[in-house]
Amino acid sequence: MAEQPRGSVTLMDVAARAGVSLATASRALNGSTRKVGDDLRERVLAAARSLNYAPNAQAQAMARGRTNVVGLVVHDIADPYFSSIAAGVMEAAEGHQVLVTLGSTLRSPGREVDYLVALRGQRSRAVILAGSRMDDSTVADALRREIDIFENDGGIVVAISQKQLPVDTVVIENRLGARDLAASLVDLGYRRFGVLAGPDAMLTARDRVHGFREGLGRAGIDLDPAFVVHGAFTRDGGHQAMGSLLGAVSAGDLDCVFAVNDVMAVGAMVACRENGLTVPQDLGLAGFDDISTLRDINPALTTVRLPLEKVGATAFELVVSAAERTKARTRRIKGEVVLRQSTRPAVTP
Amino acid sequence: MAEQPRGSVTLMDVAARAGVSLATASRALNGSTRKVGDDLRERVLAAARSLNYAPNAQAQAMARGRTNVVGLVVHDIADPYFSSIAAGVMEAAEGHQVLVTLGSTLRSPGREVDYLVALRGQRSRAVILAGSRMDDSTVADALRREIDIFENDGGIVVAISQKQLPVDTVVIENRLGARDLAASLVDLGYRRFGVLAGPDAMLTARDRVHGFREGLGRAGIDLDPAFVVHGAFTRDGGHQAMGSLLGAVSAGDLDCVFAVNDVMAVGAMVACRENGLTVPQDLGLAGFDDISTLRDINPALTTVRLPLEKVGATAFELVVSAAERTKARTRRIKGEVVLRQSTRPAVTP
DNA sequence: TTGTACGCGTTATCAA
DNA sequence: TTGATAACGCGTACAA
Numbered sequence: 157m158a159e160q161p162r163g164s165v166t167l168m169d170v171a172a173r174a175g176v177s178l179a180t181a182s183r184a185l186n187g188s189t190r191k192v193g194d195d196l197r198e199r200v201l202a203a204a205r206s207l208n209y210a211p212n213a214q215a216q217a218m219a220r221g222r223t224n225v226v227g228l229v230v231h232d233i234a235d236p237y238f239s240s241i242a243a244g245v246m247e248a249a250e251g252h253q254v255l256v257t258l259g260s261t262l263r264s265p266g267r268e269v270d271y272l273v274a275l276r277g278q279r280s281r282a283v284i285l286a287g288s289r290m291d292d293s294t295v296a297d298a299l300r301r302e303i304d305i306f307e308n309d310g311g312i313v314v315a316i317s318q319k320q321l322p323v324d325t326v327v328i329e330n331r332l333g334a335r336d337l338a339a340s341l342v343d344l345g346y347r348r349f350g351v352l353a354g355p356d357a358m359l360t361a362r363d364r365v366h367g368f369r370e371g372l373g374r375a376g377i378d379l380d381p382a383f384v385v386h387g388a389f390t391r392d393g394g395h396q397a398m399g400s401l402l403g404a405v406s407a408g409d410l411d412c413v414f415a416v417n418d419v420m421a422v423g424a425m426v427a428c429r430e431n432g433l434t435v436p437q438d439l440g441l442a443g444f445d446d447i448s449t450l451r452d453i454n455p456a457l458t459t460v461r462l463p464l465e466k467v468g469a470t471a472f473e474l475v476v477s478a479a480e481r482t483k484a485r486t487r488r489i490k491g492e493v494v495l496r497q498s499t500r501p502a503v504t505p
Numbered sequence: 506m507a508e509q510p511r512g513s514v515t516l517m518d519v520a521a522r523a524g525v526s527l528a529t530a531s532r533a534l535n536g537s538t539r540k541v542g543d544d545l546r547e548r549v550l551a552a553a554r555s556l557n558y559a560p561n562a563q564a565q566a567m568a569r570g571r572t573n574v575v576g577l578v579v580h581d582i583a584d585p586y587f588s589s590i591a592a593g594v595m596e597a598a599e600g601h602q603v604l605v606t607l608g609s610t611l612r613s614p615g616r617e618v619d620y621l622v623a624l625r626g627q628r629s630r631a632v633i634l635a636g637s638r639m640d641d642s643t644v645a646d647a648l649r650r651e652i653d654i655f656e657n658d659g660g661i662v663v664a665i666s667q668k669q670l671p672v673d674t675v676v677i678e679n680r681l682g683a684r685d686l687a688a689s690l691v692d693l694g695y696r697r698f699g700v701l702a703g704p705d706a707m708l709t710a711r712d713r714v715h716g717f718r719e720g721l722g723r724a725g726i727d728l729d730p731a732f733v734v735h736g737a738f739t740r741d742g743g744h745q746a747m748g749s750l751l752g753a754v755s756a757g758d759l760d761c762v763f764a765v766n767d768v769m770a771v772g773a774m775v776a777c778r779e780n781g782l783t784v785p786q787d788l789g790l791a792g793f794d795d796i797s798t799l800r801d802i803n804p805a806l807t808t809v810r811l812p813l814e815k816v817g818a819t820a821f822e823l824v825v826s827a828a829e830r831t832k833a834r835t836r837r838i839k840g841e842v843v844l845r846q847s848t849r850p851a852v853t854p
Numbered sequence: 855t856t857g858t859a860c861g862c863g864t865t866a867t868c869a870a
Numbered sequence: 871t872t873g874a875t876a877a878c879g880c881g882t883a884c885a886a
Contacts (some may be wrong), residue, residue: 164628164658166863177873182865193871208654210626214563214572215863218878223563228607234592234814236585236798243583246609255623258577258607260595274604277559279513305557309513391801422801429803449585449796452740452771454778454803465583515879526857531881542855564879567862857886862879870873 165207174203186211217279222310226475227275229259229268231287235390236447237417237464241286241316244468252476254281261287263389265295272302275311282312282475286468288360289320296320312478314471318359324474324485326467330360330444331367333460333491337414337442338371340493341458344502346412346440350383350405352397352424354416361389364416364444383410387420394420398427412440412499418447421457425498440499444491456496463489514556523552535560566628571659575824576624578608578617580636584739585796586766586813590635590665593817601825603630610636612738614644621651624660631661631824635817637709638669645669661827663820667708673823673834675816679709679793680716682809682840686763686791687720689842690807693851695761695789699732699754701746701773703765710738713765713793732759736769743769747776761789761848767796770806774847789848793840805845812838 171181176196184192184200192200203209217223228245230238242258249256257275261267268285275283283306289296300321303313313323341349351368354361369379383405387397394415401413415421421443428435435441435455443450446461470487520530525545533541533549541549552558566572577594579587591607598605606624610616617634624632632655638645649670652662662672690698700717703710718728732754736746743764750762764770770792777784784790784804792799795810819836 164863168863178864179866179873179875180871183872187865191871196872210622212567212628212863213626214566214628215878216865217563218561218567218880219863219865221865221878225606232592233582233595234585234588234797236583236588239583239585239588239591242588242607243581243609246582246607247611250611255627256607257574258591258595258605260592262596262599273559277562278604279561279563391798419798426801447798448583449740449768449798452775452802513879516881517879527880528857528859528882529855532856536881540855545856561879564862565881567864568879568881570862570881855886858884860881860883862881865877867876868874870871 164212165209166212167209169207170200170203170209173207174199176200186216223279223281224254225257225275225278225280226254226472227257227259227271227278227280227283229261229271229283229285229287231261231263233258233260235419236449237445238286240448240464241468244465245284245472247465248469248472265290265292266298269295269298269302272299272306276306276309279309280311282314282478284314284316284471284475286316286471288358289315289318291357291359291362312475314474316467316471318363319486320359322484324478324481326470326474326487326489328360328462328467329488329490330363331370333444333462333493334364334367334414335371335374336491336493337444337460338368339375340495341412341414341440341442341499342372342375342377344440344495344499346499347377348409348411349377349379350401350410350413351379351385352394352401352413352415352420353384353386354389354393354420356386358389361416368414389417389420391419391423394423395427396423398424399431402427402431402433410439412442414442416444418443418445418450418457418459421459421498422450422453425453435498436500442499446494455498458496458499459494460491461494462491513561514558515561516558518556519549519552519558522556523548525549535565572628572630573603574606574624574627574629575603575821576606576608576620576627576629576632578610578620578632578634578636580610580612582607582609584768585798586794587635589797589813590817593814594633594821596814597818597821614639614641615647618644618647618651621648621655625655625658628658629660631663631827633663633665633820633824635665635820637707638664638667640706640708640711661824663823665816665820667712668835669708671833673827673830675820675823675836675838677709677811677816678837678839679712680719682793682811682842683713683716683763684720684723685840685842686793686809687717688724689844690761690763690789690791690848691721691724691726693789693844693848695848696726697758697760698726698728699750699759699762700728700734701743701750701762701764701769702733702735703738703742703769705735707738710765717763738766738769740768740772743772744776745772747773748780751776751780751782759788761791763791765793767792767794767799767806767808770808770847771799771802774802784847785849791848795843804847807845807848808843809840810843811840
């Protein structure tokens with residue numbers, strides 16, 4: 157049996173036990189394949205196994221000058237939007253000998269910069285910035301600056317959301333999706349719209365509002381600014397915004413409400429219920445994202461489906477293929493309108 | 506302005522720019538507070554700032570012999586159960602100068618061992634194993650063995666779920682919660698129960714079934730084994746299991762169904778609807794966990810509330826307080842029955 | 855208080 | 871093919 161040495165087993169221990177030099181042990185365990193005699197290789201592998209040797213990744217990183225760490229920075233890991241993206245990243249990373257470290261900014265944009273610094277300290281090979289960019293030039297400038305430094309150190313940066321930064325980006329077609337949704341809702345016969353708009357500075361929210369307004373405009377419908385209520389990008393934000401909206405309008409002013417994401421839509425649905433309104437009979441309601449956990453709410457939510465796991469996987473692919481890139485690349489992910497019971501069926505003539 | 510040097514800035518660069526020795530620079534930036542003259546300290550800090558210096562965490566780790574990396578291993582990060590726990594861990598880690606690395610086993614128990622090896626290679630300070638233990642002695646033995654090695658290297662291991670491993674554990678009182686739930690359901694007047702039981706080998710699922718059966722037994726009610734249907738611990742698993750159950754029993758055999766977690770309950774609710782059953786009029790339905798994302802489904806789910814973020818935070822506290830422990834500690838987290846609309850109101854005499 | 859020099863565990867370069 | 875040895879960047883005795 158193998159004895160259990162106290163403290164970490166080093167390559168030197170392995171080499172000693174196998175009766176070979178450090179260099180040989182290193183080559184047998186990690187270096188290029190065909191350079192160590194089979195007998196010695198066997199001895200080294202056996203020694204490593206019996207000693208439970210695990211290479212010190214820190215030391216390897218120092219010697220090699222690079223790591224296998226990829227940082228993933230999200231706004232809030234408890235939000236299903238981000239946990240789905242994270243799952244996509246993790247799955248894509250499978251088999252790539254990569255360790256994913258998770259950062260959660262708790263929805264405070266400035267913290268992205270902090271994580272970037274920390275991950276630079278870790279000499280992370282790459283960082284994936286998942287989550288909406290903000291309309292805040294101070295933060296954006298600081299971020300851009302830190303990204304420069306990070307990339308100058310040889311790191312890779314990939315963003316998910318808007319093409320605001322000069323890095324490889326998985327662009328989510330929020331605007332297009334919202335435009336299509338608007339068109340579909342008009343097709344269903346809706347005419348008087350309200351919007352629960354999320355935070356004004358959040359580009360994802362803003363793009364969706366813009367796209368929606370655009371879609372309505374093409375159908376000759378105006379979106380009254382008074383019917384656009386901002387609120388947090390959360391369930392409670394949606395709940396509150398819907399409450400305000402309902403308080404501000406009179407019955408008949410509204411026949412359909414678009415919440416810029418599904419969790420807000422769910423909050424809005426509750427607010428409707430509390431106000432005695434039935435969806436979709438009294439009011440149509442639509443969301444955005446098609447969060448899988450929310451697919452079974454009743455009435456089922458009309459929304460724009462986003463392949464979130466694919467978004468994460470795509471970001472990871474940008475990371476692994478970054479070596480051969482010549483300039484910042486863009487991958488566009490489209491959403492697809494899904495009509496369900498929270499909006500009424502199309503009026504058949 | 507600061508020039509942007511090509512490649513990483515090292516402490517030597519900072520020392521040179523500040524005109525001090527390496528040791529002084531090190532002390533000014535990291536070492537104990539009161540050992541560097543104010544003037545020199547200022548010079549060093551200024552130099553570091555102007556050069557965008559970020560300490561090489563790998564090198565620090567090597568020199569110090571320890572890291573600030575904590576590994577979090579979950580079954581599936583897309584599952585709200587785990588993403589809530591992860592959020593709790595992240596929030597608790599806030600301000601502790603710790604980087605959390607995320608592992609997702611994709612529900613394959615053997616992968617926990619792989620992550621443990623990888624994290625040992627990283628010289629992680631600690632690993633949090635979140636997720637049910639399995640009734641699989643092969644895996645458990647391998648895990649125990651690898652945990653020994655990990656701890657022997659000075660690492661800390663914390664488990665969340667059952668006290669199956671000889672490590673600090675956040676024990677979730679599944680059994681107790683399910684027992685209480687059973688009692689509450691009996692109080693509501695239910696008598697003929699079915700259970701959607703999850704995978705047989707998963708201890709969390711099994712504990713909940715046992716506890717539920719226990720609770721019924723105390724009320725003098727027998728749980729017919731034919732009414733216990735196993736299935737995956739997911740929405741689809743619940744959907745399928747409920748389908749089987751409804752196919753196997755005749756109307757009147759059943760007046761309430763307990764799904765061992767909320768996502769299964771949601772799947773079950775859909776299956777009910779598909780079979781023309783209305784919850785709770787035709788059938789009561791209860792879950793477990795009180796997943797926040799699912800709180801707004803309709804009818805609202807009767808369930809056992811688990812403070813998942815607190816679970817994660819508690820696990821992290823065990824990590825940071827591990828130094829002063831003498832033997833494996835246990836923190837028990839209780840659930841609380843929450844009665845909602847998916848079960849009928851109590852019959853008033 | 856400040857500086858010198860060694861060690862952390864590994865890879866990679868050079869000889870042998 | 872194998873082995874000795876110099877990096878890698880930092881912390882920290884030890885000496886000054």
